[in-house]
Amino acid sequence: MRYSDDDGGGPIDWDPDDDVVQEASGVTITGAHQAVTRPPDHDAPPEASLDDWSFVRGTSPDPELPHWTEAPTGQVPAVLSREEPTSPSDDPWSSLPAPSWRQDETDWTAQEHGFEPAMLGDEGGSAPVHGDEGRRPWEFDRDEDPPTTSVPVVSSVEGPTEPGMTTAARTTRVRPRTRRAPSDGPLTGRAARPSGSRDMTAAIVTGFVLLLVVVVGFDVSTVLAAIICAVVVTLGAGEAYSAMRLAGHRPASALGLVAALSLMVASYNKGIAALPLVAALCFFFTFLWYMAGVERADVIDGAATTLLVFIWVGMLGAFAGLLLAPSSFPRHDGVHFLLGAIFVTVAYDVGALVSGKLLGRHAMAPTISPNKTWEGAIGGGVFAIIVGASVSAMSPWTMSAALTLGLCAAVLAPLGDLCESMFKRSLGLKDMGRTLPGHGGLLDRLDGLLFVLPATYYVVLAFHLH
Numbered sequence: 001m002r003y004s005d006d007d008g009g010g011p012i013d014w015d016p017d018d019d020v021v022q023e024a025s026g027v028t029i030t031g032a033h034q035a036v037t038r039p040p041d042h043d044a045p046p047e048a049s050l051d052d053w054s055f056v057r058g059t060s061p062d063p064e065l066p067h068w069t070e071a072p073t074g075q076v077p078a079v080l081s082r083e084e085p086t087s088p089s090d091d092p093w094s095s096l097p098a099p100s101w102r103q104d105e106t107d108w109t110a111q112e113h114g115f116e117p118a119m120l121g122d123e124g125g126s127a128p129v130h131g132d133e134g135r136r137p138w139e140f141d142r143d144e145d146p147p148t149t150s151v152p153v154v155s156s157v158e159g160p161t162e163p164g165m166t167t168a169a170r171t172t173r174v175r176p177r178t179r180r181a182p183s184d185g186p187l188t189g190r191a192a193r194p195s196g197s198r199d200m201t202a203a204i205v206t207g208f209v210l211l212l213v214v215v216v217g218f219d220v221s222t223v224l225a226a227i228i229c230a231v232v233v234t235l236g237a238g239e240a241y242s243a244m245r246l247a248g249h250r251p252a253s254a255l256g257l258v259a260a261l262s263l264m265v266a267s268y269n270k271g272i273a274a275l276p277l278v279a280a281l282c283f284f285f286t287f288l289w290y291m292a293g294v295e296r297a298d299v300i301d302g303a304a305t306t307l308l309v310f311i312w313v314g315m316l317g318a319f320a321g322l323l324l325a326p327s328s329f330p331r332h333d334g335v336h337f338l339l340g341a342i343f344v345t346v347a348y349d350v351g352a353l354v355s356g357k358l359l360g361r362h363a364m365a366p367t368i369s370p371n372k373t374w375e376g377a378i379g380g381g382v383f384a385i386i387v388g389a390s391v392s393a394m395s396p397w398t399m400s401a402a403l404t405l406g407l408c409a410a411v412l413a414p415l416g417d418l419c420e421s422m423f424k425r426s427l428g429l430k431d432m433g434r435t436l437p438g439h440g441g442l443l444d445r446l447d448g449l450l451f452v453l454p455a456t457y458y459v460v461l462a463f464h465l466h
Helices: 046-052 105-109 200-220 222-246 253-291 299-324 334-359 374-391 399-427 443-462
Strands: 078-081 099-102 139-141 155-157 171-174 363-365 369-373
Touching: 200 222, 200 334, 222 253, 222 299, 222 334, 222 399, 222 443, 253 299, 299 334, 299 443, 334 369, 334 374, 334 399, 334 443, 363 374, 363 399, 369 374, 369 399, 374 399, 399 443
Parallel strands: none
Antiparallel strands: 078 099, 139 171, 155 171, 363 369
């Protein structure tokens, strides 16, 4: 069919009475088929021939749609490959298979075995994907081997290779995420921010001052000891919340600090029954905090960091209040119990530092804390058990209970150190704060003790020392 692009003022390009169709300038449509067949009208002008096409007059019948209550057929229009690639030749286009269009029911019933539904779904689909037909439009082949370093990349290599396929020809899916090698840990590639060099003289002086404050304060009264513990735990929680905010998180810091301080007071006055009550209230008010828009941030991120610090510092530190609680230990022996926990933890820290400096060769957790060694951990554990035996000199500690306490400190104190190191590396920090000269933050000295306090409480209960 040919038609003229003339506006009608020129000569007629087509005369139905002529046997030969004259050439005319304009657009030529070739290779098309009429949607509806009807007798030709030779008296009609050339433009009327366009009415024979369904896209002009809509003369093709409407497709019959299934009733809305019928189950979906899963048939969607798709262009799929039906031919096997030919052998390589000089023509680069010769290796591309010809597409086939599926739309009608008969198209879907033919060659059903060659269609892979998983190519139309997400990665969570249960149908496996095999061969070139399983690839999606956003998949492509890499010409080079994938990098093994853990750096931010756009693509990730996954899935087994086909028989005969080289490693470089694996299917690559484009994703906006960081790809890590299977051997890498979750903290691989996260470096802690460097801090100033440690001043050992300042660290030793600070350590002796802290020990003097604890011994004198605890010797005065149980109430003063509880106040010191409440202040230390609250300041430690404040350092943790500040570190979270420095890393870009938005916890409800004020609410978390109030919850930690309230838990210290309640555990001293009411005993173990205060822990679940204050924990439930903290979760409830955290939910209200973000619902009211007091802190405009991601709810999951904010609530998670708020409760993380509360449980890590507030609840674990509350066991110091439980050890001092008159309701739990009417004879006011809680000061000796708490001092025993502090002594074995300090012994582990000192022993690990000395042993690590002198004998440290094998890294304990290189991806979390490269400076901690197995030799230091073993040396610190030995120091903790020795000091634990000497704790039996304080009444009502017994030798068996004191040795058990030292053994618990040898296991739990390094775990507390690694826990805080893992958090700091994830946050990109070297120290949680700068409260203590030569030590970093206050929480840097409480990390091991926070894990030893619950063990001390249950060792006391197990050996019936109260």
